[in-house]
Amino acid sequence: MRTAKRRIDPSVMRRLLSQPHRFHFFQAVRLLQVQFAREAGRAASPEHVLATRLRFPNTTRLSFPPSEIEALHVPALPPEALQDDDAFAEAIASGKLDTVALTPAFFGMLGAQGALPLHYTEVVLEREGVRRDRAPRAFFDIFSHRAAALFYLAWQKYRLPLQHEIDRTRHYLPLLLSLGGIGDRAARADLHEAPGTIHDEALAGYASALRHRPVSAAYLGRVLADYFQVPIRIEQFVGGWYHVPQGQLSQLGLGNNVLGATALAGTRVWQRDLRARVWIGPLARADYRRFLPGAGDAEALRKMMAVLGGATLEYEVRLVLRKEDVTGCALGGTDGGRVGFDTFLATRPSRHDRDDAHYTLQPVH
Template identity: 25%
Template sequence: MASENRTAASPLTLLKRLQQAPYKFGFFEALRQIECAYPDKARIGVSSRPAEDPVRFGQEPSMAFAPSTLSSLELSKKGLPPRLSVLFFGLFGPNGPLPLHLTEYARNRLRNEDDATLAHFADIFHHRLLSMFYRVWADAEPTVGLDRPDDDRFSGMVAAQIGIGSPALRNRDAMPDFAKQYFAGRLSAQTKNAEGLLAILDDYFHMPATLDQFVGEWLAMPAHSQMRLGMSRLTGSLGETTTLGEY
């Protein structure tokens, strides 16, 4: 996702904004921007190890109903990834599956005893669950796939419907592949009609077009495509290897 000047935000700038005002971001928006800020990292939710993710996710133990999806972003001074805490999803809280007294216990240990053991243990599961939750949403949003065109699954599926699914069949002419994918509904239809062709030409060139149908014209056939009776017994026997008129 680009910033206001249409360039990808740097990781440091994005993390600073999240740290200063996390409530201004939605969960999906924040993770999408994080994914764009770290193009060298694996997509969130597809990494094989948590160490491959640019940010660790967790839940803040709280009894309050979430006023926003994000709680805080903590920057580590020990070279560890930043920790992004959420409020709307997890084991703790009034909407969580754990008994409420465990939320109270975890919050009390965290605030009064400076002991985050229980909360961080639960975050082992929160990180993976939140990552997969985002991945399910992102896989269903075609625009998110375009953030990384080289790894865009949706465009590949649409391209396969019109015969340009494999890399060897892409970018072979002056018409951009995205334009072909835009007209995939008409190009992939079993019935090709004049109305569809005119709609493609009008939309692509932004100019009105007309089409004259069923205009007869002689077709010149090259010599190697013509048959001659008597030239060969293999191809020139009328009624056997050569037909004349309707079959």
């Protein structure tokens, strides 16, 4: 429990509205854009929010700017709402933060840093001070507002983390997925199905690995270990026996076979270039069961291997159970095992890890 005299740090948004000079221009606009986008939800795009709820008027000061932001004004927000967090939260909930006028000190048409000669600023100041005429300044604000908004959007466009923060589904994710070669929704339909769902954000994170062809065993092992957060390594050229299709068997009287070239004795052949072995572990019992056939991570592993390694290889998965979790088989109880995978005939603690369990992913027939 906090003490009665404990200070409460103001929120970032309230600090921005009360002390705008402490923020950089891009940082301030980014905070306001996030706040407005959160309020609007999916009803408006970030560009629309920036154009309708933020204004960038010109500065008329001729002195050196001490900060990037000269002033920040919210017409509908009463000054007492900035005194404490509770009053500020109530004002935000009631819609008082409708439009914000942010005056940049380094950008615009007027002022010491403006694009126009200083004579224009002097004329505008004279019209406002002597004649109470704000029309000239409002006229220049039309151009400075649009220029400042485009300046911010240009800064934001080439910073992908900001695209992910503001509008990830329309810009950020499609771009990275397209770089990985799976921008089409139909190509990712199987990956989204349960069990073993693989989200688009995860695929986007491995976009460089998805487009890397051919993928090395070391690279593939590192990507899988990073995704599943368990030790994984790939063993190449494991080899296996494969049945020869009936039409390719050597038979007398049915085709001409050349000895040493096309003639084959037997119904199966040994090949080393069609199989790789995936070693997973040592694993704790809970992690071990997540990779058993039919479990969620086993299905996710199958999908990741198909996307990363291609469909031309088959993979033999070897699960390694750490020796501390190797226990004997016992009847009853709630922690029952699966015969052939995590049950052992043992009466004493194991001295080494067990790698008896194995199964095959996407077998080549």
